[in-house]
Amino acid sequence: MRYWEADVRILLVPNPANPRSVAATRQVSARLIALGYEPFLDADDAEACDLVGHGVPRSEIGEPELSIALGGDGTILKAVHLIGVSEVPVLGVNLGRLGFLSGAGGDRLDDVLDAALAGEARVERRQTIEGIVRLGGRDAGSYRALNEVFVGRSGGARGVELEVTVNETPVGRWVCDGLVVATPTGSTAYALSAGGPIVSPDVRGMVIVPVAPHTLGVRPLVTGPADVIRVSCPNPARADACVTVDGDQVPCRTALDSVEIRVGEHDVRLMRLDGQDFYATLSRTFLGG
Numbered sequence: 001m002r003y004w005e006a007d008v009r010i011l012l013v014p015n016p017a018n019p020r021s022v023a024a025t026r027q028v029s030a031r032l033i034a035l036g037y038e039p040f041l042d043a044d045d046a047e048a049c050d051l052v053g054h055g056v057p058r059s060e061i062g063e064p065e066l067s068i069a070l071g072g073d074g075t076i077l078k079a080v081h082l083i084g085v086s087e088v089p090v091l092g093v094n095l096g097r098l099g100f101l102s103g104a105g106g107d108r109l110d111d112v113l114d115a116a117l118a119g120e121a122r123v124e125r126r127q128t129i130e131g132i133v134r135l136g137g138r139d140a141g142s143y144r145a146l147n148e149v150f151v152g153r154s155g156g157a158r159g160v161e162l163e164v165t166v167n168e169t170p171v172g173r174w175v176c177d178g179l180v181v182a183t184p185t186g187s188t189a190y191a192l193s194a195g196g197p198i199v200s201p202d203v204r205g206m207v208i209v210p211v212a213p214h215t216l217g218v219r220p221l222v223t224g225p226a227d228v229i230r231v232s233c234p235n236p237a238r239a240d241a242c243v244t245v246d247g248d249q250v251p252c253r254t255a256l257d258s259v260e261i262r263v264g265e266h267d268v269r270l271m272r273l274d275g276q277d278f279y280a281t282l283s284r285t286f287l288g289g
Helices: 019-034 044-047 075-085 109-117 279-285
Strands: 009-014 038-042 066-071 090-094 122-126 129-135 139-146 147-154 160-166 169-176 177-180 206-211 221-223 229-232 241-245 256-263 267-270
Touching: 009 019, 009 044, 009 075, 019 038, 019 066, 019 109, 038 044, 066 075, 066 109, 075 090, 090 109, 129 147, 129 177, 129 241, 139 147, 139 241, 147 160, 147 256, 160 177, 160 206, 169 177, 169 206, 177 229, 241 256
Parallel strands: 009 038, 009 066, 066 090, 090 267
Antiparallel strands: 122 267, 129 139, 129 256, 147 177, 147 241, 160 169, 160 229, 177 206, 206 221, 229 256
């Protein structure tokens, strides 16, 4: 029995730098075609996987019925950004190093694919955040993150000075390497490395974690789902900061004024076939369980 009927469009997202991912993408594409589905890829990915006939421009990806990310956590983030705000379910097949967000292993691809197409996966909703970036006195765009928004120095040796407000109330001003504002999902990524807490993905809100602040009196802060965080650069002498969203840097050709961050309106839907909940994954990945 199939959950998705034949002829539906299924987006494949590989990591072109990972030969195992490229081979798996070609295997999954061939099997989908044999089953009557329509696999397709972003044009650059299709060229890297020698599947040019199945490539489409990024602007034509639209809303597929399903997205399959074949790689590690970075490939899942890539898939999330390719589908935009649409709530297309994303199945992450772990062919990378960590695979914390993945919902299936890559050892039995055909079985994984059959189970997913039969509707046997559990779907987890993951909160996003949205950041409005202001550069050189004007709005420079709105950006969506599943893991985190990082505001920090752009490569120079000097730290930046950042001021943080929550709902227009000042909560801190520090000279530091930067600041991570993370989702609960992202609390196990960069925020964790910077000393932040691990937050269950069932919690809605944000985590504020200063990175290498020049003070002994700062702690991470967890905010609520309706709060609005604003990160600004009040000192022109220490304002050489840029913004990075889920690992991709926002172009910062002029001075950064501020970033306003809030909980996103659209969740991400991650599929799981491995039967593990968040705590089992946490134990296996980080705690030696």
